[in-house]
Amino acid sequence: MIANTLTVILILAGLVFFAAGTAGLLRFPDVYSRLHALTKADNVGLGLVILGLMLQAGGPADILKLFLIWVLVLAAGTTAAHMVAQRTWTHGEFESDR
Amino acid sequence: MEWLAQQLAPGLIYPTAGAILFALGLYGLIRRHHLVLRVLALNIMGSGVFMVLLGIAARGEGPPDPVAQALTLTGIVVAVSATAFALALVVRLARITGQAMMLPGPPDDDAPVDDISREEHAPSTEYERERRE
């Protein structure tokens, strides 16, 4: 019961981050600040969701898999954000982004 | 409420949505001219077909139909192959003509003919350039 409540709270908290990230993506003026909003929110938001799900996991193997998902998303997200930023820095923004 | 939930069982609403996706893709295919968009429209039509098939597989009480799921898997792989080839053609066409749209109309009676059976055939300058490189 406590685990269930905690799960709900954690996932809701994660969703708040996701919502904030989305709002940032839509509202912020340029690529860099959008990236900033998106990646921070994604990493923390996903982390919270995964933490919540870990409480429901069937065993250590599942917990490990969930953790792995988070680590991989962190790594991929960081690289992708870096590359988007780098591209914008060297080539300027896409016409459709202005 | 229970009645509503029953009416909206996945076995019914997913195939319906699939049919709508198919129609939507068809609409896009007719309306849009850029070849990449046409390829996207065909992919969306394909997803509609798969959604109908998987929705049908999920009908009823028991476990879903594995044959339908296997067919969908096959279909997805076929779709990605066709897409990859289509995109390669788009790029080739753009390289030759500078356009990623369809050239309108029937074949031009005065256009030069390239006959690969001849020794001194002159393919596009593009091809020659590639060879020189």
Next chain:
Amino acid sequence: MSDLLLVVFDLVLLVGLLGVAWRCLASTDLFRAVVLFITFGLLLALAWVRLEAPDIALAEAAIGAGITGALLLVTLERLRSIAVERRRGRPDEPPDPAGADALLHALHDPPPPRRTFVPALTFALVVGGLMVTALWHQPDAVGLEPVVDEHMGVSGVDHPITAVLLNFRAYDTFLELAIVLIALLGAWSLGRYDRLPARPAPGPILPGTLRLLVPVAIVTGVYILWAGSHAPGGAFQAGAILGAAGILLVLARPRDLPMAPSTPLRLGLAAGVGLFLAIGIIGLFIGPGLLGYPPEWAYPLIIVIEVAATLSIALTLVALFIAGRPAGDDH
């Protein structure tokens, strides 16, 4: 209550899917359309999970959204670089006067003419409406699940979808591998490999990530291949994951790809179909018929075929991403 929640979830998901598809097909900016299409693919994967099709969800995410997305993005990049080249003109060629707005045309599609709106809409509505009518008249659950279930014992594997794909309907799967190969032969026939237009960001980040991700992808691919005999997974999903790893490697160094010599490369590409057919022909002569296995040999043979198929699919997908035929092929 939970039923109702699921219905709400279904409706939200489906409306979202239709909305994304609509926005994708209505956008004038190609880049936006492609990004929306990738989103569409990921949402589809979610729908497949909801329809109790985890195998398909895996395949959709890896192939439908991942590989197709990468193919689409690299196509846009190629179109862009072609347009840029045309606009600038080449060293031995004057700039193309008509190429002034080539860039605009390469990646933008003007809104369609108004006169096609009504006919296209009517046509789509009629087709869609008739299909929906047909679907609503259909009976509940008439599929082949019971038949498959009955024969699982002699299929050699424990996962029904793998049993269908590699045993009961192995012919379809064989032809599917052939189609991937034919698509590649088609792409190769169009011309030689030329450099990928994308330039990687210099610096340690990308190589570092790849050093981390590629081994993980290989482990995941092998795991998914192995899991296929008893759980969701199998050759196609594994091949797509390995192919994605290969594409990442290709993207990281677009200048001078080490192209494998022609014959080994082609052997690798055709390993899946070749081995599949060879085993199938043996089946023809020892009893169970073309593309059949004796039940006691089914498991090892399926595994052998799946390993070869995974390798071929991964290689073919990478080659399709590169698109042109390798330079060594023409010597």
Next chain:
Amino acid sequence: MSETPAAMLPLAISGLVALSLALAILATIWPRQAHRIGGYGAVLMAAAVVALSALFLAAGPEPENAATRVALGGWEAPLGVMLHLDGLSMTLLVLTSVVGMATSLYSLGYVHDPIERRQFWPLWLWLWAGLNMLLLSGDAFNLYISLEVVSLSAVALVAFTGTAAAVSGAMRYLLINILGSLSFLMGVVLLFGEHGVLDLVLLEARTEIGPTERMAAVLMTAGLMLKAALFPLHVWLAPAHGSAPAPVSAVLSGLVVTGSFYLILRLWMGPFAPLATPAFGILVGLLGVAALIWGSAQALRSGRLKSIVAYSTVAQFGYLLIAFPLMLVDSEAWKVVVFFAVVHALAKASVFLAAGTLQHAAGHDRIAEMGGILRARGRTVFALGLAGVSLMGLPFTGGFIAKYLLLEAGLATILAGSLIGVLWVIAIAGGGLLAAGYVLRMVAPAFHRGPRDAGEAVSPWMDWVPLGLAVVAAAAGFAGTLTLHTLTLTPGAP
């Protein structure tokens, strides 16, 4: 293993499929040797088909259970995929092997650039394997996959010369093909949702008229009509067929469209048979008349040899549509239609091959400037004319027999009290006149006075193969009885 022909038949069927696939795979792996694999393989494949047809006829099954069904992997329908051989598929397999062998031998001379050879042969062998599988498949989903094998390799073959016209034609052809396949697949899915099986024989047994069957019939037929370029879904044909290399045009116009037509016929004789009503038949027949007129008009207007031939395909396929209402009245008419399709495929392939030789010699295919070439290359022009005569349906050719039989069926329709039969008869007879017009346009310059110019040297393959195939097409009339007999061995024939 038992020795009776009937017992050997399943092995022979599987063997043919395995052989065609093995050739394609070998050519894919060793493209450098692909022309040798293809050349010898073509002979081997033709021999295999001859052996198969001999076995099939020797097995002499009763018409009621004439279809030989082979369970792949030992899994019977509905679980597995069944191969299906009957008189209809046997006839078209023989056609495929004849045209396929001729095209292969021709290509030995036509495609001689070593680099292009490596692209051409694997794709062509895949296309041939795909056609064989299409004709032998008895499973709705498997048909979709076979269709995709055929269409992807066909598109690649259209595109591979790399010119703007070829690539643009191929692009259009590909989009049409994917659309057609998806439409077909949607129909298959609808049928699966209703009946839960994919096997055509099982589907046929369960079919009853309902919304699903109607919609599936519309989707599948429309998809196949797109692929077969049946009027009004034909606009892509001329750009694709006209700009492809000659052997590819021959295969596309001779075999690929015929394959789609075969499938339409198979479906309407099988699962969709209850849906065919007279009114529907008349609608299809009217489309056929329109196709005949439009295609002929385009062929009469076009200034290029290969375009004329490509447009004549649209026109000739009009006959197949006109035959539809006849089939509803006369239960024997469908055999005549298949015979007509076979003769047309042979004649059309040889016309395209001959046109390819002339184009090679001239370096272009503009009719107005080809007089010298036509006067100098008597053998090829004779092949063109002979095949053209068969297309027109002049006496003693295969085309004559086919059209005579069609006319007979048309007259039977009138006698059966259907006034619209008069239109069909006029169209069938008048179509021959129109054909005479465009065939004469192709060969007439050869008889004018003027300088001769043999143009570029031509390999012996390209010189003789069109002639050989044209002779086969003209002589096909003598195989009429055998063909019609083979076709009676089709189960479910009305």
